[in-house]
Amino acid sequence: MKVLIVEDESLAAEKLAKMLKQYDDKIEVLDNLTSIKETVDWLASNPAPDLMMLDIRIDDGLSFEIFHQSQVECPVIFTTAYDQYAIRAFKVHSIDYLLKPIQYEKLAFSLDKLKNLKATYKSSSPGIDLDRLMDALQEKQNQYKSRFLVKAGNKIRTVKTTDIAYIYTDRKLNLLVTTAGDKYPLDQSLDELVQVLDPEVFFRANRQLILHIDAVSEIHPYFKGRVKLELKPALDTEIIISSEKTPSFKSWLDR
Incomplete structure (x- = not known):
């Protein structure tokens, strides 16, 4: 991925460049620009980057002006110390908005979000149509399930997603566990379920477990950058988040 940084x-x-490399050492930082004029000139004379990391207040004004003077054809993650610009940032189709000082975990979560968005909408054109990209995200958000039909003995009942603590696999059987501790079998695989659950509140911890954000009761540091979880209601197995997933997991919790 080729990234343009605009930061004065x-x-x-x-x-920021070091954190990008920490996330993926194949990321190439194309340039670091410090003004609106430099950025407008750069965009006019270079192919669009894969991502622009854009500070909002730079040497010669607010970077929103870049969108008036240029056709920005790449996703944007805004960075700033001033949170009053958040709504305006999203009006110009930003992927995310990070407050300074930037934490690696939050940057990793934003980059994961970009990766998932690109997987959701793959453009056949050389550039990225941001309007359609964001439309795809909105459409996906509207498709998240709000309840499940489950079997309870000889009856069928509904369980709201807000009442789900977690879904896990036990001896090839997928079980939905409610906050009250009730268990119901599900026919769908975890791969299918993670596509219809809102990622703002559900997290795929590993191959066997999808968590609701309120099910995490305690987090303990574990070996080699991993973390160990305690859930409510308790699950009679050790829950370990891998070192690769730990940054995005922490960022998911810390929103």
Whole structure:
């Protein structure tokens, strides 16, 4: 992935570049620009990057002006110390909005979000149609399930997703567990379920488990950058988040 950084503080730009490399050492930082004029000129004379990391307040004004002077053909993640610009940032189709000082876990979550968006909508054109990309995200959000039909003995009942604590696999059987501790078998695989559950509140912890955000009662540091979880209601098995997933898991919790 090729990333353009627009940031007028050199130390902040260097730190951001290091975090991008930490996320994926194949990321190429194309340039670090410090003004609206530089950015407009750069975009006019270079192919669109895969992503632009854009500080909102830079040397010669607010970077929103770039969108008036240029056709921005790439996703944007805004960075700033001023949260009053959040709504305006999303009006120009940003993928995310990160407050300074930027934490690696939050950056990783934003990059994961971009990766998932690109998987949702793959454009056949050389550039990225941001309007259609964001429409695809909105359409996907509207498709998240609000309840499940489950078998309870000889009866069928509904369980709201807000009442789900977690869904896990036990000896090839997928079980939905409610906050009250009730268990119901599900026919769908976890791969299918994770596609219809809102990622704002559900997280795929591993191959056997999908968590609701309120089911996490305690987090303990574990070996080699992993974390160990305790759930409510308790699950009679050890729940470990891998070192690869730990940054995005922490960012998911810390929203």
